Amino acid sequence: MLVPIYVNDEKSMYKETLLMMPGPVPMPETVRGAMLSQSFNHRSKQLGACYADIVRIMKPIFGTNNEILVISGSGTAGQEAAIGSFAQGKKIASLVNGKFGERLGLISQIYGETTMIESEWGHPLNLESLKESLENGVEVVTLVHNETSAAILNPAEEVGKLCKKHDALFILDGITSIGGDTVKADAWGVDVAIVGSQKCLAAPAGLAAVSVSKKAWDRLSEKRPFYLDLKKAKKSADADPMETPTTPAIPLFMALREACRLVEEEGIENRIVRHHKLSAAVREAGKVWGLQPVPQTDALHHASNTVTGFFYPTGIEDSAIRGYCKKMGIEFAGGQDRFKGKIFRIGNMGIIDTPEILATLATVQMAFKKAGFKLEGDGMEAAVELLSA
Numbered sequence: 001m002l003v004p005i006y007v008n009d010e011k012s013m014y015k016e017t018l019l020m021m022p023g024p025v026p027m028p029e030t031v032r033g034a035m036l037s038q039s040f041n042h043r044s045k046q047l048g049a050c051y052a053d054i055v056r057i058m059k060p061i062f063g064t065n066n067e068i069l070v071i072s073g074s075g076t077a078g079q080e081a082a083i084g085s086f087a088q089g090k091k092i093a094s095l096v097n098g099k100f101g102e103r104l105g106l107i108s109q110i111y112g113e114t115t116m117i118e119s120e121w122g123h124p125l126n127l128e129s130l131k132e133s134l135e136n137g138v139e140v141v142t143l144v145h146n147e148t149s150a151a152i153l154n155p156a157e158e159v160g161k162l163c164k165k166h167d168a169l170f171i172l173d174g175i176t177s178i179g180g181d182t183v184k185a186d187a188w189g190v191d192v193a194i195v196g197s198q199k200c201l202a203a204p205a206g207l208a209a210v211s212v213s214k215k216a217w218d219r220l221s222e223k224r225p226f227y228l229d230l231k232k233a234k235k236s237a238d239a240d241p242m243e244t245p246t247t248p249a250i251p252l253f254m255a256l257r258e259a260c261r262l263v264e265e266e267g268i269e270n271r272i273v274r275h276h277k278l279s280a281a282v283r284e285a286g287k288v289w290g291l292q293p294v295p296q297t298d299a300l301h302h303a304s305n306t307v308t309g310f311f312y313p314t315g316i317e318d319s320a321i322r323g324y325c326k327k328m329g330i331e332f333a334g335g336q337d338r339f340k341g342k343i344f345r346i347g348n349m350g351i352i353d354t355p356e357i358l359a360t361l362a363t364v365q366m367a368f369k370k371a372g373f374k375l376e377g378d379g380m381e382a383a384v385e386l387l388s389a
């Protein structure tokens with residue numbers, strides 16, 4: 001989106017908004033350019049090669065040797081494909097400590113006999129209750145790895161161990177962790193992992209990719225959705241050249257391939273280090289400002305490395321901070337549902353780097369000043385220190 005630049009309160013020109021959201025995120029120019037090609041037949045070597053490249057590059061990013069299927073649809077389509085294909089009619093436990101865990105639970109309720117194991121948003125999950133559910137015959141567990149709504153990183157490895165011990169299927173929403181943080185789907189015992197294109201991969205919105213283990217294929221549900229049937233997706237992907245069951249979003253596939261190529265060029269390990277460093281800088285700024293972080297961490301639950309959330313101090317309106325920053329051309333997220341108006345969240349996904357983080361922190365600091373609120377310290381300076389170390 002273009003925003004006006006004001007000179008003495010007069011609109012003088014326009015510039016592009018800097019998107020600091022936890023998705024969608026700014027896209028590299030070559031990713032944008034990849035969407036511009038003329039349409040072509042999707043039953044073709046051209047599409048097949050594009051699909052094969054995406055899968056080849058994504059495997060190490062997911063930490064898997066399993067098959068990966070790409071679906072035309074946003075991250076939620078990936079969630080529903082996973083649950084609809086592998087959990088239909090089964091006993092499901094959904095771990096919830098935020099909006100997206102809740103969404104996985106709501107989808108699960110449509111397809112199976114679901115228990116939601118709920119914690120306060122942003123608080124640690126109740127793993128004792130999960131153990132009990134597993135002892136009582138739960139067959140499928142759903143978890144959001146990086147709970148974007150509360151900026152908390154949940155213990156996927158621990159949950160994977162519990163699932164393995166009780167021989168349950170483990171469905172992991174890695175929508176905002178895969179491509180920006182460490183995910184080891186195979187080592188952690190994840191049966192189905194999901195990523196969304198518009199998050200850490202910095203591709204356009206509209207595609208989800210789902211990895212599926214042999215254990216999950218062996219337990220395929222008999223009744224499955226039509227459009228989101230992963231068995232059909234597998235049959236098409238197994239063809240040579242690779243295909244999709246229905247017409248894919250061809251321009252998005254082309255863009256995702258380019259986005260994956262750029263991840264490969266950077267190296268997933270370097271990319272993860274970059275995400276960790278930038279989120280640490282935002283957390284440090286918040287600490288020095290004296291703001292309360294949204295996630296309540298413990299030995300197993302950590303602050304997210306791809307999005308950072310803080311509560312507003314009493315008396316500060318969301319519009320005073322986010323509204324001011326938006327007017328200045330920097331857009332980040334507020335709170336959803338119960339967190340609406342109470343928190344703000346700064347994303348550092350994809351190609352966001354030091355200059356974007358520093359510009360955002362400086363503008364947030366200005367917004368508090370303009371709102372007449374005295375922050376405890378110079379968070380911006382603290383971030384500069386951390387990022388220049």
Ligand SMILES: Cc1ncc(COP(=O)(O)O)c(C=O)c1O
Nearest residue numbers: 074075076100146148175176196
């Ligand atoms: C963790 C998580 N899961 C699921 C979703 C839903 O993805 P989409 O909006 O692409 O359907 C989001 C979106 O922000 C998310 O952050």
